[in-house]
Amino acid sequence: MVSRKPTYDNPIIHKLLPKVIRILLLTLLIASCGPKNSTAPDTTQLLVVESTIEREKGEGSPGGIPNLGATCYMNSVLQILKTFYLPRINEKDDELGKSLQSLMQVIADDKEVANKAEATAVFKALHSQFGWTTDLSEHQDAQELIGHLFDWMNLPTACTQSKFVEPTTHEERSSRSDPWRIHPVALPTEKDKISAMQDLFKQSIAPEDMYVKFRNTDTLDSKVKKFKELKNLDSLYSKILILQLNRFETKGGARLADGTYSKDFTKSKLGQAVQSPMSLVIKKDQTVEKDRKTRYTLAAFILHTGDSADGGHYVAYVKKEGRWICYNDNHVNVVSDAEAENNAKQAYLFFYQPSRPRRAE
Structure with a gap:
């Protein structure tokens, strides 16, 4: 008798095989989902729960931050941090760092607009970190806030080296x-004295005559000439040179114990335009190193609009990929080079980057 070899062309086998395979797969799946460890989380359920929690979308343009009342000063500063200082922020793990990281993740690359909860978390963290105001309707100084944030990030510094020289003997006294x-950088108070940024910067480190008492035993102040030079500019974070124009002038008054000022205290806005703000040159004889000069190009600025020093509105402008972007709270739009330069003439804070490698000239 000749035995037959098994064949898989039998129609009955073809019909039953898929069902058998499905039963085996289902059995294996049930076994793998069984309670191997009573303390292990049910990851299937966790994934389902997390997927149902969606971030509330903000209102406005991608990359924008909502104004919570009078928080435009904070929003303009945050846009600067996003552009230049994000790596340093990502190193922080405290409350302020985590709230900033969450917000920056949303507005990075101008993909989404932040919502009020994300902006509020940062605002509250500022109070926890610095004792910042809790009043959302209180106008604040953008320069003061960014200064606190720079301290918090422990950014490196440059310095101004001053020498006090006796004018006749040329002896260095101190x-x-x-x-x-x-x-x-000082802004002339006279409205008819409109200067270029290069001239204002030069004036900020120009020699000046002054009277100084060097010892407690001195009966009279000594007349000296003060010489100033810049040092360690390359130590600044990302080599960003920040200039602050004194747009706000204070006169009289005294700070009281409760943090307010006496009645004779006044604060006014200086609205003079500054010519040629888009570039700056620091010459080698203006530095302690005296090795080379540096050409800078304006990369961003913060503008304060309005005539009042205690009100007004802050807006940030940043140049990205050759285009100027205006960040006006949760409204973000591209502006022309001409519009950006015109607004830079009225700016308060200027952020310059080296436009080319430093070289000896």
Whole structure:
């Protein structure tokens, strides 16, 4: 008798095989989902729960931040942090760092607009970190806030090296070093004196005559000439040079114990335009190193609009991929080079980047 080899062309086998395979797969799936460990979480359920929690979308343009009352100063500063200082923020793990990271993740690359909850979390964290105001309707100074944030990030500093020289003998009587992250530049109070940014910067480190008492035993102040030079500009974070124009002038008054000022205290806005703000050159003889000069290009600025020093509105402008972007709270739009330059003439804070590698000239 000749035995037959098994064949898989039998129609009955073809019909039953898929059902058998499905039963086996289902059995294996049930076994794998069984309680292997009583403390292990049910990841299937966790994934389902997490997928149902969606972030509430904000209102406005992608990349924008909502104004919570009078928080435009905060929003303009946050846009600057997003552009230049995000790596440093990502190193922080405290309440402020985590709230900033959550917000920055949303507005990064101008993909989405932040919602009120995300902006509020940052605002509350500022109070926890710095004792910042809790009043959403209270106008604040953008420079003061960014200064606190720079301290919190522990950013490196440059400094102004000052020498006090006796004018007749040319003897150096004293010297000092003043560290800074934001370099102050005085704006002429006379409206008819409109100067270029280059001239204003030069004036900020120009020699000046002054009277100084060097010892407690001195009966009279000594007349000296003060010479100033910049040092360690390359130490600034990402080599960003920040200039602050004194747009707000204060006169008289005294700060009281409760943080307010006496009645004779006044604060006014200086609205003069500054010419040629888009570039800046620091010459080698203006630095302690005296090795080379640096050409800078304006990369961003913060503008304060309005005539009142205690009100008005803050807006940030940032140049990205050759285009100027205006960040006006939760409204974001591209502006022309001409419009950006015109607004930069009235700006308060200027952020310059080296436009080319430093070289000896």
